Amino acid sequence: MEGKDNTNVDKNNKYDRQLRLWGDHGQAALEIARVCLINATATGTEILKNLILPGIGSFTVVDGHKVLGEDAGNNFFLTKDSIGKSRAKVATDLLAELNEDVNGDFLEEDAEKLLDSNPDFFSQFSIVVATNLCERAISKLSNHLWxxxxxxLVCRCYGFIGYMRLLIKEHTVVESHPDNTHEDLRLDRPFPALVQYCDSLHLETMNSKDHSHTPWLVILFKYLQEWKKQHNGEVPKDYKERNLLKEMLKKGMHRNEEGILENEENFEEAIRSINTALVPSKSSAFWIMARALKDFVENEGEGSLPVRGTIPDMTADSERYIQLQQVYRKKAGEDATKVSQRVQKLLQSIGKVGLISEHEIKTFCRNAAFVRVVRCRSLVEEYDSKSIKLQELIPHLDDEEQDDAVFYVLLRAVDRFYEEYNAYPGWYNDQVETDVSKLKACLTKLLQDWGLSLKIKDDYIHEICRSGAAELHTVSAFIGGVAAQEIIKVITRQFVPFNNTYIYNAMKQTSITLEL
Structure with a gap:
């Protein structure tokens, strides 16, 4: 038992920073995840590196290629001595050295052939990452996994261009960790315990010390009640009315014998917080817990989501701050219990009692205002010339200063080029100029199929041919970091992954996300 405890302590120290990001439950999800990488390219190994270091459960590399000189030149995990050896084995051996907690395996086989002979092999993984596959193979793989x-996650580095495409039918996120959130204070619709606590404090009879140490939330609540008495029970609705409430607060600040305002930070905090604290509480919903939440909102919640149970930091003495904090925590616990009762009834009705833990329900209630659902389109839809989302592309291509979306179009033309010539444009130095003409023809045909009469600048076409489908390690390293970040979002179900296409332009160090 002692050894086990020491192991847990070691893991907490080892993964301390990431535990702060996604918590014990996020780390637990990561540690049981199984990731499959197709092709140990420079991009592929960079992605795995960034998953192995934080401690994914296991990874499997599927790659039927031998290490070439160009691999040793651009792939940090392959060396000159490994030329001619199995790329899957060499990469797996070196990657596994990064973290002894992670299990690594490999299969020296072509992914497309494996998909034909044993397609269910890929079904066992938490997520599959495919790098540098041709369009035919990607289509076949994506259809099966869909x-x-x-x-x-399809990843590709092509010269100075990085590309990612996420394919996931439906991804639900409870802990979306939004960057900017309003506190859930319910000042517009105060619950009884909050009213009772605020009413127990009397600003008008307090001495200066107590007056200046009363939490701003209590101060704002009291002045808001005065406002509502004067405005038919309505809270301030616009900029002008909120400024009038601020003036009321300023008049309530204590003055010394000379009539000079005393230093009351709590009142100043209340004034600064008016705009964000008076945001009305809103509802949203989501599946078994979402259904229970919906029923709660329509009944006990009286139109509002469960109280989150947190309050911001504010100037106050510890005793009153903790008392106020407990008011919100108690209310949050009561709301979560009511949602939980509805969840259990729903589970009983469908014969799945015990499927959802109390911890999950509390987490769901705490994050109810921020839950998200990501639904990507399939590649079948995207590759169908009749259903591609041209309205998403056209604004980026019509402009004289065509932005990074143009590289999506060019990469699709590159795939047509490969399908026709079994090589990528610019692969052979002595054919670059010839390939420019061929790529233009492929591009013209692609745009015709989409019903677009657009002109792509020659500079872009020459750049694609000049790169010759080469992987540059710097671009691969960047995409490796971004891709690993998105994979961790999917695995932990925390934070919101992109939907659904990401293009990176290393020449300008810019990027764009498109929903195609």
């Missing part, structure tokens, strides 16, 4: 509800 039918099995296994997430797929």
């Amino acid at each position: 039918s099995k509800n296994v997430p797929l």
Whole structure:
């Protein structure tokens, strides 16, 4: 038992920073995840590196290639001595050295052939990552994984261009960790315990010390009640009315014998917080817990989501701050219990009692205002010339200063080029100029199929041919970091992954996300 405790302590120290980001439950999800990488390219190994270091459960590399000189030149995890050896084995051996907690395996086989002979092999993974596959192979793989509800992330580095495409039918996020959130204070619709606590404090009879140490939330509540008495029970609705409430607060600040305002930070905090604290509480919903939440909102919640149970930091003495904090925590616990009762009834009705833990329900209630659902489109839809979202592309291509979305179009043309010539444009130095003409023809045909009469600048076409499909390690390293970040979002179900296409332009160090 002692050894086990020491192991837990070591893990807490080892993964301390990331535990602060996604918590014990996020780390637990990561540690049981199984990731499959197709092709140990420079991009592929960089992605795995950034998953192995934080401690994914296991990874499997599927790659039928031998290490070439160009691999040793651009891949940090392959060396000159490994040329001619199995790329899957060499990469797996070196990657596994990064973290002894992670299990690594490899399969020296072509992914497309494996998909034909044993497609269910790929169904066992938490997520599949495919790098540098041709369009035919990606289509076949994505169709299979889509039918099995296994997430797929397609990654590609092509010269100075990075590309990612996330394929996931439906991804629900409870802990979305929004960057900017309003506190859930319910000042517009105060619950009884909050009213009772605020009414127990009397600003008008307090001495200066107590007056200046009363939490701003209590101060704002009291002045808001005065405002509502004068305005038919309504809270301030616009900028002008909120400024009038601020003036009321300023008049309530204590003055010394000379009539000079005393230093009352709590009143100043209340004034600064008016705009954000008076945001009305709103509802949203989501599946078994979402259904229970919906029923709660329509009944006990009286139109509002469960109280979150947190308050911001504010100037106050510890005793009153903790008392106020407990008011919100108690109310949050009561709301979560009511939602939980509804969840259990729903589970009983469908014969799945015990499927959802109390901790999950409390987490759901705490984050109810921020839950998100990401639904990506399939590649079948995207690759169908009749259903591609041209309205998403056209604004980026019509402009004289065509932005990074143009590289999506060019990469699709590159795939057509490969399908026709079994090589990428610019692969052979002595054919670059010839390939420019061929790529233009592929691009013209692609745009015609989409019903677009657009002109892509020659500079872009020459750049694609000049790169010759080469992977640059700097671009691969960048995409490796971004891709690993998105994979961790999917695995932990925390934070919101992109939807659904990401393009990175290393020449300008810019990027764009498109929903295609």
